[in-house]
Amino acid sequence: MNKHILIADDDKNFLLLFKSLFKVRRSTSTGEDKFIIKTFEDGPPLLEYLKTQYRHSKRIPLCILDMKMPLMNGMDVAREIRDVDQDIIIIFITAYSTEESKTIIENLKQNIYYMSKPFNREEIYCLVDSLIKGWNKNLQLKESEEKYRQLFASSEELVEKRTAELKMINEQLVKEITERRQVEKSLRESEERYKHITNTITDYIYTVYVQDGKPFKTIHGTSCVAVTGYTVEEFNKDSYLWLKMVHEEDLRSVKDYAERIFLETNLKPIEHRIIHKDGSIRWVRNTPVLYYDKEGLLQSYDGIVQDITERKQAEEALHERLALEELTKIISNHFINLPLSELDREINCALKSIGEFVGVDRCFLSIYSNVLTKIEYTYDWYNERFKPGPGIIFFEPYSWVLEKLRRFEHFYVPRVSALPSEISKEKEIWEKAGINSILIIPLKLSNDFIVYFGFISEQTEKNWKEEDIKLIKIMGEIFIHVLERKQAEEELKKYRDRLEYLVEERTAELTETSKRLVRSKRLAATGQLAASIAHEINSPLQAITVLLSTLKNKYKDEKELTENLDCLKVAFNSIRDTVKNLLDLNRPGKERKQKLNVNTIIENTFSLLRSYLNQYNVKVNLSLSSEIPFIIASPQQLSQVFMNLINNAVEAMRSSFKTKEEVAGEIFIKTEFKTDNLIIEFADTGPGISEEDIYHIFDPFYTKNKLMGMGVGLTICHGIIEEHKGTIEAKNFSGGGAVFTITLPVMVSEKK
Template sequence: MDRLHQRHTQLETDSKGVAAALSESEERYRRITEAITDYIFTVKVADGHPAETHHGPTCEAVTGYTAEEFNADPFLWIRMVPAEDQDIIRAQASEALSGHDPEPIEHRIIRKDGQIRWVSNSLVPTSDGQGNLVSYDGLLRDITNRKIAEETLRESEERYRHLVETMNEGLAMADQDYVFTFVNERLCEMLGYSREEMLGRHIVEFVHEDYKDFMQDQVARRQRGEARSYEIDWRAKDGQRVYTLISPKGFYDANGQLTGSLGVLTDITDRKRAEEALQTAHAELELRVQERTAELLQTNEQLKREIEDRKRIEQELRESETRYRLLINNMPSIVYRRYKDWSVDFLDEKVRSLTGYSMEEFNSRKKKWSEVIIGSDLETAKKAFIQALKTNKSYVREYRIETKGGEILWIQERGQIVCDKDGEIEYVSGVFFDVTERKQLQKAIVQREKLNTLGAIAAEVAHEIRNPLVSLGGFARRLQKKFPDMTECDVILQQSQRLEKILSRIRNYLHPVEIHPQECSVNSIITDSVGLLSPETEIRGLRCQLNLNPDLSDVYTDPDILTQIFVNLILNAAEAMDNGGVLSIRTFESEQDLYIEFKNPSSEPAVKHPELLFMPFAEGGESIGLPLCYRLLRNMGGLLSYASEIDHMVFTVSLPKSVRRDLQ
């Protein structure tokens, strides 16, 4: 741009013959700037104020606005800059208008599509032959990716710095001459020096006198490429001896020359002093053995055994810790530590698969455990906790939680309350188990047993009643022939026929259903059933909300019978919702079973004996309704169960994945 300015000044002083060359130069300049991918703009100045602005054609690639949009709206440029960045824009323009060369600045713009982008803005003033500012050119370069990279690097460096400064070991870095270039806060604490006192000094200056030659040997080993851990003693600022274990790492250039090294220092002073004390005690014992009796020799042997036991215990402790970590990572339960305010810490991400919430959401206190427990179960959970406080401070309790996706699960919690010396609760340590499937299975087993019992009773009753009922009907017909005007005979015959119909329904209910199984998709059958009933459900104001697992396994069953079951359950829900509403149909599966859940609003109170819903005592039980659904599912190896939730009733169909083998 300086050369362009010199050229411009020269042309103004030349003759009119050079004006043509100037025009050609400006045209060439225009073509060059239009080919540049960065955004170039020119502001012409008159009487010290901006008079006209020209935006290069690449402005649209950077800002989303065309040059015509900028020309039509003189204030579009400043509005495109966020309010908090506009002051530096105006300051840069003022400096250019005053005749100075302003420094490049970096600021944000809001593109036409709403994106926030970072740009570098450079201005180059242009003056005439008398030194008057006639214009200034601007180069706008998109630096968003660089800014993102800088922020990512800053965050990475911050994490690294936090790790280094909070680690329990000392950390030091030295150059090729073994002069300290970095030490962390822990190393400064170990030796009693400030960071400023250590940086720039040779490492040997801080080594204990007994180990200076040893350190020089280690330096030579590092230059040869060796890197083994070793123990070395240091001299602290107060003269104390500090024992450490060093794990070194050398850095080398392409030629194998040492360029620097890093060391992690573990303070083993307490261990060393314990070993020295142990060695002293051992020497004293040896002396006493020589001076005194064999009894002291026995004492010495006992001490040796204690040392071996200590080492063995330490080894067992390390192995136990390893087994514990392996157990935590592989056990089906979720380990936690909970506090008095219901905040909780988890050790791994298994909590996400249970609740839908990440470990970080709980550990950062954004989510408390009490917030996922169903409200009606929270008080029961609190009572179990209070009871445990009064006894041995351990408890087992079961309650329901609501996952992030809205699913209701049963949880078994086993906890141990830990208190301080004053009896105040410090925390609760324990594990969570998902017992939802067990709860469903228990409920299904109880319901199945009740229904089997009722079925057996109903069959026996039907058998015992049929013979007297036939005799009763026969005698009633004879009486009717003798006494045609006797109305009581009509009543007896009507009630006898009614009882015979009930007995027929019971017999048909207990009779096996013929099954024609094949591989089929439960999701497809549900979708077809909803479509089949759509005219009727629309009239009733019923809307079916499908939440179908796309990865649901296929089953080996009779699709026609399954369709009949789903249709009856949808119609049953429609009957329960007089004013219409939403019927939620959800599919999911466990390791052994497939589940289809039908959940609809209900203003009726909960059914006290749900097993009676599935018995064929009501009119029409043979052809439609819940008894038929239950009978059909039972013959296919499945089960229909009922549950009551707040303002809702839930019917759940379960089909075993192994149903194909059962049917074959």
């Protein structure tokens, strides 16, 4: 411990008095360094010695100066001492009045003490001893803080190195954190300087005298009121006042420490909380200095009580901020490469971690439309005590809140109960909901949505610092990046699904077109073959028909021969009809097209086939829409198609017929108008079409298990409908039976 003291006084008797004072008192103590006293009869020699020591890096903790000396007065010497070392403690020995002494201290600001002549030897010794020990403690504290700063700087380099490995999403975060740390470092340095200046004002010294191993008298310095709020008189009146001030959570440790003073010789300072007279909680640091007699018995101890509240608050704030920064990094890293299916769940988990860390009752992300009229989605966490209200209650009818958020300014109410009377309505509603504090941070999500990152405290009032709000905003930006990524991936999935649908749809269209093209080519080839065959058959058929007519006229009296000739003629007429059907495969209908109503054609066809249908007990159900428009078509060709479809349905159901009295089957005919198309459906209750046949039923000459016919009827129907720019399709009903659907286009002029 550095216990050098420089004393300047032109009175040699006083110099001898000081030497003997510190030498004599030294003999009553054990285990401590000696005071090193250097005396001077004027100021200049003291200054020269001080500068020499300082050049050799030897610091002097304390100087005692007489105010009046021959060459330099004490005030001038003190000023030059301050120019050499700002931290030297100066004690004036003066005969000036108290007011003059206060003026001296005001001029030199800090670490200035004075004692009036004549002085109490015990008092000056205690003061010098306590001040030198305090000076050494401060020196050790500064050295420890310097080591901490160096360690903190090396840690910073490691953090920055690791942070550089993050993706671009974290770059802005690192920049903000670095800037904030620089500000915090400057703040800590400013706080240390402020603490150093105010310590001499707020610290106070006390002395406890011990008798028979127990304290029996305590003297408090006058500065006690600055630390505790209580005066010396109040302490003298209540000997237990100090213990009564101790915070209940620290009372046990303070009592234990007081007992250890009588058992241990080398005690470290104790830090604990007290309740100030104004009701506030203060942190203090109590540093005792023990004095023993020759037998090693404790005689007394001095103490310095320092108010360290601001330091503690700064340390707690720094620790909380560093922890919040670490939580921000963890959340940011966690969302990297997280699958889309897990994003919603992990956002809610992150809100829970943030809410519990900052100590609020509710933490949420609400996504609104850009005009704030519709809430799209909410991620929400609230603790078990919180009673969730009806969503976000901050927008309507509170236009002042809405305008603030639209400007992307955060909305913060630290204490709802302190809101002014001008907004009493909002205050009443929020208090009724049990809300004490509100923080809402607006964030932009693309051009269509706004996200509100909110915190609500119900049980306690939550105080947010600007630095904390900035860090919370960075957290919100992390969520914005996550939501933007989610939107992009969902949009990509939507486009991918749409593309797959379009590909499948187009593939189906191409497949159907390919089938139609193959069918058309097959039909064209078949028609050409049929035309060639018909040409070869028609010529001899015509000659045979003429010859049969001639023979019939020549032998008309021979009945048996005439009947045989009629049979031959019927057979040749059948051959002629077959040839005509073959020719129809390769030539478009020459029938004149005209304006007609399809319902009329269906009803006429049904009338023609009524007796045929009754013969086989087939019931026909007509469901013809009265809303269908007229179309331009060939009535003969459409009637041929309808008749063919009805005949095919009857033939398909004949296998299930039993007697003529019972209804063997039903045919359902339906018409309707849909989106510029006329839809005609023919359905039956027969066995349906096999999977093998359904893909070939429109192929020419394709017939299977038919009682009669050559398999070109549906091929002709297909050609007629295509010639009318329509389509015909076949499928099976799930309950049985076949359905043929004809689609004919309706032009705008036809609709009118």
